[in-house]
Amino acid sequence: MPRTPYIAANWKMNKTVAEAAEFIDALLPRIAATQHDVVVCPPFTALHEVVERRRGTAVRVAAQNMHFEESGAFTGEVSAPMLVELDVEAVVLGHSERRQFFGETDEALAKKVPAALAADLEPILCVGESEAARDAGQTDEVLERQLRADLAEVADEDVAKVVVAYEPIWAIGTGKVATPEQAQEACAFIRDVLRARGAAADDVRILYGGSVKPGNAAELLALPDVDGALVGGAALVAEDFAAIVEAA
Numbered sequence: 071m072p073r074t075p076y077i078a079a080n081w082k083m084n085k086t087v088a089e090a091a092e093f094i095d096a097l098l099p100r101i102a103a104t105q106h107d108v109v110v111c112p113p114f115t116a117l118h119e120v121v122e123r124r125r126g127t128a129v130r131v132a133a134q135n136m137h138f139e140e141s142g143a144f145t146g147e148v149s150a151p152m153l154v155e156l157d158v159e160a161v162v163l164g165h166s167e168r169r170q171f172f173g174e175t176d177e178a179l180a181k182k183v184p185a186a187l188a189a190d191l192e193p194i195l196c197v198g199e200s201e202a203a204r205d206a207g208q209t210d211e212v213l214e215r216q217l218r219a220d221l222a223e224v225a226d227e228d229v230a231k232v233v234v235a236y237e238p239i240w241a242i243g244t245g246k247v248a249t250p251e252q253a254q255e256a257c258a259f260i261r262d263v264l265r266a267r268g269a270a271a272d273d274v275r276i277l278y279g280g281s282v283k284p285g286n287a288a289e290l291l292a293l294p295d296v297d298g299a300l301v302g303g304a305a306l307v308a309e310d311f312a313a314i315v316e317a318a
């Protein structure tokens with residue numbers, strides 16, 4: 071079975087509720103005919119608005135983070151059941167900005183990924199190397215370490231329910247996009263690591279993320295092991311995001 075292309079918009083800490091509504095209204099007519107999985111990841115405050123506006127359409131909604139516990143004394147956090155109650159369908163986990171600025175660890179991710187799956191939320195697990203690691207020839211080592219740790223508590227038969235986003239840190243928000251060779255090599259390596267641990271690796275959607283734009287999307291999305299894109303900056307403008315969906 072061919073893997074359905076998966077294009078996700080990571081808005082990060084952008085868009086008020088009113089701006090989110092405007093975006094969805096502009097996006098929906100532009101992607102009405104798509105057969106791809108189109109996912110929008112608003113900040114928590116705009117989740118409800120986006121969920122309601124996209125009802126009856128192909129657009130799915132993901133949160134940008136969650137806690138692994140269902141409830142408790144974790145001020146400022148949100149749990150998987152809280153997201154499910156809003157009809158949110160997926161959650162971004164391990165984005166490099168969370169790892170870098172908010173102390174997200176592989177230990178926490180090893181609990182978050184199974185917690186999301188147990189709640190029927192599709193995890194979009196982000197992995198990727200720093201520029202220093204790439205320069206030192208450690209890209210594969212970093213990716214393998216993150217995948218092994220973050221998926222340690224996921225059963226082999228459930229790994230294909232996880233979407234993996236390869237996001238080289240040096241390409242995120244920098245305008246410095248990975249070459250098609252770098253993106254293909256890393257995504258193929260990720261698939262190999264998943265296959266080696268016994269997962270149905272050919273069923274796993276692996277996305278590339280890092281300065282994807284309408285102008286470079288088609289080339290990246292045509293790569294054999296790149297099944298979609300996680301888009302930051304270019305996903306803030308409905309026309310640009312729709313153009314990326316169309317390029318897939």
Ligand code: PEP
Binds near residue numbers: 243245280303
């Ligand atoms: C991201 O936030 O996941 C991302 C890839 O950002 P950008 O497209 O802006 O590089």
